[in-house]
Amino acid sequence: MAEGGEDRRRRWKWRKVAYGGMQPGYDDNYTDDTFLEEMVMNANVVKRDVSKLMLDSISISQYLSIVAIVCCVWTDTLRSKIDEKSLLVLDLCILALGLLTLQVSCSIGLLLRYIPNVSLFVGGLYVLAPIYQTLTRSISSDSIWALTASLLTLHVFLHDYFGTVSRSNISLNSSIVASVLIASRVPSRLHVFAIMLFSLEIFLFAPLVTNSVKNYSMKSHLCVSLTLATTALAMVFQLHGLLFVLFGCVLVFVSVACPFWLVRLQEYKFEINGPWDEAKLCFDITE
């Protein structure tokens, strides 16, 4: 019987087909040598390079520095270390610097179209300043600080660090709400206007400006990042020693530890593809 089976087996070669009933000489649970032959492992894995990852992570550190600077300016304003006049001067400087940088990458015509928008925006903000000032009077300051801190954390986590066109809505909104909360705690209307303008300039336009710098040249991007990081570190140091250490650690973690970590994790990558995968359409579906 066993020999007969062997004999038949030699004559009939097993085929990977479902038709024609049971294949003579082979049970239904027969597993051929070709089993899983078409399986492909880690087909789409990108080889990652530590130095490239580090360069990419600079964008993140840079934005973290910007947020840190904003926080320091907020604290200084709340502690009345900066008066409203110098804040306004700061706003103007930032606006001019931003427009100047954008001019490098964009055409003048495009910038001219910005000007009415910007003036409308600034005017609106000035009119609304009294409302902002009394907005959260009934809420205790502790709640405001806690809320602002959590909103900023959310903002930093959800921020789109590499895009310019499509920005994360939740991230942008949380940063603006945080700005409004802070503005509602400063002493005068002009203060409110100045600090709101400052926050919005940064949160709305900083990503645009830093991206245009990055696209312009990598060297200037590195220089700007270094300047911003140093400024941020200096300002945080004045604020609090422990915070300075913490912020320094975050920067090192983001720009040095994380890239190495990501490369290390690549060896655990385990991706399986095969004939059972759903086919991908090679065209776009326009609904």
Added chain:
Amino acid sequence: MDEQRRHRILMVSDFFYPNFGGVENHIYSLSQCLLKLGHKVVVMTHAYGKRTGVRYMTGGLKVYYIPWKPFVMQNTLPTFYGTLPIIRTILIRERITVVHGHQAFSTLCHEALMHGRTMGYKVVFTDHSLYGFADIGSIHMNKVLQFTLADVNQAICVSHTSKENTVLRSGIPPEKVFVIPNAVDTAMFTPAKDRLSSDEIIIVIISRLVYRKGADLLVELIPEVCHKFPNVRFIVGGDGPKRVRLEEMREKHSLQDRVEMLGAVPHAQVRSVLISGHIFLNSSLTEAFCIAILEAASCGLLTVSTRVGGVPEVLPDDIVVLSEPNPINMVCAIEIAIAMLPNIDPHAMHLRMKNMYSWHDVARRTEIVYDRALRCSNENLSERLTRYLNCGAWAGKLFCLVMIVDFLIWCFLEVFQPSENIDEVPDISILGSPNEGSSQHAP
């Protein structure tokens, strides 16, 4: 057939008539053929609308519609232990020997297999679909499958590709997985008596119009084909969210007279639609087996299909034209098919299909799986728990916990409602004595 070899099978799935689809059809046809082989078959599914309780179908097939309402996509709410009392009662009442679950995303099937194993029954599982490994849904489903398959006695897949997929997803040893394809009721799907004229070539598409069935591919493909071959006409049967897109395409390219949209086609009318065409087109993006192709081929249609999943295994190369799932290749495939048409004899193809696929053959092969399952040794709880522990660092412990609780609830039920108090159902055979039934199909 002697009482020793006679199996008493409980088929479990959320998917059964009056719902319609591949799994429902599979369970029904398999059960009918197993009944004819002399086995006892009972089906268990959830309530469909007001249809609850026990019903009898053709050939004395007993169906339990247990009073659990489906909550999404015909699935019952996963409660883990909620179904234990009723499943236990059915298993004891019907003196079941093998529990056979169908379809990986049926919660009722998973629960029944779990309770079956807890109570020491032999369980068999049939997987009818393919899953990927990348998205969250698949990862979750694969873990559930791993849990169930960790302790089944035998598993069945409908194609070799499906077997590879199941083995990868669940880590079950390949020798425990049998490949038993679906079949087609060739008596129901016969070709048209007279040959259709070949002046006009009609391409038939019958499928749910959803993304996974490649409805978007059809939207790109149909205008191309109509433009290239002026004598081709399309008949599209089926409904779904993508129907609007197909109708838009028809308007946009003014193809109203060349593309006929039938809407949903009841299964009883599928044959009459099929025999009005020359070529059957399947555009699925993923498919474990594809019964639709079998039905078309049985009606003598030449099939053009995408080369996905288990489809290449279904038909011999001379009666199917396979193509990569993109519009350009599919137009080429249709061109090849049109060139092949004069050499196709629908009646010869029907006879071939009759020899290649039959539910009786499927039932006989499934019977072997049941025999194997019954020969597996009985294991106690601790032996089974070690297998669950191997399923993963966290998942393994979780699985063990689930099984231990199931075991405890079962012990509690044994005390609270002893099995001696549950009446056993006398066997009623509508086909006459089981011996008569089996003698017709004995080899």
